Amino acid sequence: MRRLRALAALALLTASARSAEAAPLGARASADTVVVYAAASLAVPIRAALDTFARRTGTVVLQENGASLELARRITELHRVPDVIALADEEVFPKLLVPRAASWYARFARNRMVLAYTSRSDGAAGVTSANWYRVLLRPEVRVGRSDPAMAPVGYRTLAVYRLAERFYRAPGLAAHLEARTPLALIRPNASELVALLQAGELDYIVDYESLARANHLRYVRLPMEIDLGDPAHAAQYARASVRVARRTDTVTYTGAPIVYGIGVPRGAPHAAAGARFLAFLLGPDGRALLGAHAIDALSRPEFVGDSVPAALRSAFR
Amino acid sequence: MTTHAPVRVSHRAATAGVVAGSLLLLLLLALPIATLVLRSGLAGLGQLGVDAELRGALWLTAQTATLATLITVVLGTPLAYLLARDKLPAAPIVGALLDLPLLLPHPVAGMALLLAFGRASPAGVALAAFGLAVVGSRTGIVLAMLFVAAPLYVSAAREAIARVDPRYESVARTLGDSSVRAAWRVTRPLAGRGLLAAAVVMWARSVSEFGAIVILTYNPKVASVLSYDRFTGEGLDAALPVAAVLVILALVPLLVLRTLRASAVSGEPAR
Secondary structure (H helix, E strand, O other), X not given: OHHHHHHHHHHHHHHHHHHHHHHHHHHHHOOOEEEEEEEHHHHHHXXXXXXXXXXXXXXXXXXXXXXXXXXXXXXXOOOOOOOEEEEOOOOHHHHHHOOOOOOEEEEXXXXXXXXXXXXXXXXXXXXXXXXXXXXXXXXXOOEEEEOOOOOHHHHHHHHHHHHHHHHOOOOOHHHHHHHOOOHHHEEOOHHHHHHHHHOOOOOEEEEEHHHHHHOOOEEEEOOOOOOOXXXXXXXXXXXXXXXXXXXXXXXXXXXXXXXXXXXXXOOOOOHHHHHHHHHHHHOHHHHHHHHHOOOEEEEEEEEEEOOOOHHHHHHOO | OOOOOOHHHXXXXXXXXXXXXXXXXXXXXXXXXXXXXXXXXXXXXXXXXXXXXXXXXXXXXXXXXXXXXXXXXXXXXXXXXXXXXXXXXXXXXXXXXXXXXHHOOHHHHHHHHHHHHOOOOHHHHHHHHOOOOOOOOHHHHHHHHHHHHHHHHHHHHHHHHHOOOHHHHHHHHHOOOOHHHHHHHHHHHHOHHHHHHHHHXXXXXXXXXXXXXXXXXXXXXXXXXXXXXXXXXXXXXXXXXXXXXHHHHHHHHHHHHHHXXXXXXXXXXXX
């Protein structure tokens, strides 16, 4: 009798374990779920777009944010594949994801670098688009930046410094600005810099305009010739090259207009739902949402790669 | 419902259940560690010779975790004593407050520490007067470790002290010891093994801390931050050796301390 009860209990346990296992599998199999990986600087606008998309279509939306390179590694190294991945630098697609983890992607939005600060920042009252670099050079001012080996915003900041040196005809300016940030104030990505800025540890950071706005920071725009935001200045941006020493090698980044990339990776569990979200995000309503968050969506996405879903390609022909 | 199964059988079943349950849990805990060490242990040890950044991160981790543990032992043991002997007014409230840091998600703990001890805060201003800052510094690392791990030490130390019969101290006091001296001479050695175990747990938890540390101090990098950094920048094959070598090296002090504990420190009867 006791043995019977034990058996029954065991059976119950196994059954409940099975059903617990089956629940997420079931959710995964349903087409009404979409999992999106978003670069930290896209977190807020993508959240807004996903919320609207969920309201309209009844889709269950899940979002994970992180540094662009880390998100790509989650796919290539940990084999955790989302339905959509949106990155702060389209270059991460060819560098890490195409061809093994993705066969195509879309360039879809622009952003620009700004100088962000708070009302408490040293010199906040007098900083302008014209004198920003002189403010950063003041010894009492604390300037943070992202690790160029870890995040696009890190090497883009260094590119802005190089371009500023040419633009203001101030030899040595880039090296001086770079040296204003000691190792202790270098962070893995832009969102952690924002936290330090808000906590009063930093006075200034060079960051994306969208992040500055999403976090309600004060900011000054930099001249278009150096802010990496204007495709008309692409040739000028390309004159800035940044060498980043990593543990095993050195990588050179060439200045370029900031272009965000988005795609549905290979093996996405709900590829069709992912493509539907992309169609929404890249369409007129999605573009308006992105624009409201200071992300300049391209009027038409530019697809790279040959196996773009037909529905998407025809929608944006 | 009553059953009359032979006592022997139910004993055997109970024993089997206990053993099976223990093995299952051990397997759950050991499998990821074994996978990590088998996959990347050799690579990690080999890397030790050539990778100065890895050696630096491990050394920094060992130093800061040890310092955080020592500070907690010095400040936390008296607190644990007061809690164990009900000598604090509102001891249950203090005890509950001590559990709160354990509830906080670690990045949130890092942010809270930043707001409380950053240079814009009164405490941060006071620290700066001593040339200390919590951002980008060893101070920040030690503070983060202390915040997330000290509650573990205090609660385990409290249990260890509570297990020592207070009458021994009373006897010492009747022989002329002051209460502090009695606690030091009688209770401390009797609770010694438990205190050591508590310190070991605190040290290990400090070594593994990531979330709070990375908010305060990304550079200089402790081993956990370096491992994350390598994962993001270079991928899994660069990240795992860092973690594997950390596990292998941390095993040495853990084993030494556990052995010390087992060899009956201070004459407490072995249990």
